[in-house]
Amino acid sequence: DAGITQSPRYKITETGRQVTLMCHQTWSHSYMFWYRQDLGHGLRLIYYSAAADITDKGEVPDGYVVSRSKTENFPLTLESATRSQTSVYFCASSGQGNNYGYTFGSGTRLTVV
Amino acid sequence: GQQVMQIPQYQHVQEGEDFTTYCNSSTTLSNIQWYKQRPGGHPVFLIQLVKSGEVKKQKRLTFQFGEAKKNSSLHITATQTTDVGTYFCADSGSSNTGKLIFGQGTTLQVKP
Numbered sequence: 655d656a657g658i659t660q661s662p663r664y665k666i667t668e669t670g671r672q673v674t675l676m677c678h679q680t681w682s683h684s685y686m687f688w689y690r691q692d693l694g695h696g697l698r699l700i701y702y703s704a705a706a707d708i709t710d711k712g713e714v715p716d717g718y719v720v721s722r723s724k725t726e727n728f729p730l731t732l733e734s735a736t737r738s739q740t741s742v743y744f745c746a747s748s749g750q751g752n753n754y755g756y757t758f759g760s761g762t763r764l765t766v767v
Numbered sequence: 768g769q770q771v772m773q774i775p776q777y778q779h780v781q782e783g784e785d786f787t788t789y790c791n792s793s794t795t796l797s798n799i800q801w802y803k804q805r806p807g808g809h810p811v812f813l814i815q816l817v818k819s820g821e822v823k824k825q826k827r828l829t830f831q832f833g834e835a836k837k838n839s840s841l842h843i844t845a846t847q848t849t850d851v852g853t854y855f856c857a858d859s860g861s862s863n864t865g866k867l868i869f870g871q872g873t874t875l876q877v878k879p
Binding site for chain 2: 685687689694695696697698699702703709712732745746748753754756757758759760761
């Protein structure tokens with residue numbers, strides 16, 4: 655789905671560095687989400703946003719920061735990367751919350767060394 | 768908090784065999800959504816079930832919502848190699864926050 659893009663696709667960073675993962679959608683969807691996917695844990699919600707300037711914690715928010723100054727962008731920042739944050743990160747958006755399916759981005763594979 | 772459990776975790780089938788994955792919850796499910804994730808890909812929305820007892824079909828895929836809205840299933844008839852991937856169910860929970868609670872997924876392998 656070209657309407658939601660994540661960048662970068664792959665990232666290697668060192669422990670302790672700050673890294674930002676970008677997510678951009680072109681549909682003006684109200685809801686946006688960040689999930690991480692690890693073997694054995696499925697998809698775990700990090701943060702979500704119901705609209706610009708409204709964000710809330712998900713299941714595993716520690717060590718992450720988000721912002722949403724514009725509807726179309728929802729960047730995820732790892733303030734001080736740790737090895738446990740090595741994962742695949744997916745951004746998703748939805749037009750009407752619970753009643754519509756999510757559209758996921760292609761993901762960012764992050765490795766913290 | 769609410770948990771959505773999927774079984775089995777893994778399933779290997781011979782091409783042409785049927786496959787079923789189950790999604791269970793201890794609490795009443797709100798709306799159930801199903802997603803497919805191909806190896807190396809991202810989850811893709813398949814369908815949403817809303818009503819108790821609802822059954823929906825997409826070609827060889829049959830989705831069902833339990834009468835008590837505590838379980839759901841996805842059945843694939845005569846699997847093909849293109850069915851390989853991980854199938855996730857997700858529940859929207861009781862609050863209209865837009866959040867989905869995902870099951871752990873069932874990974875399907877199909878032997879040609």
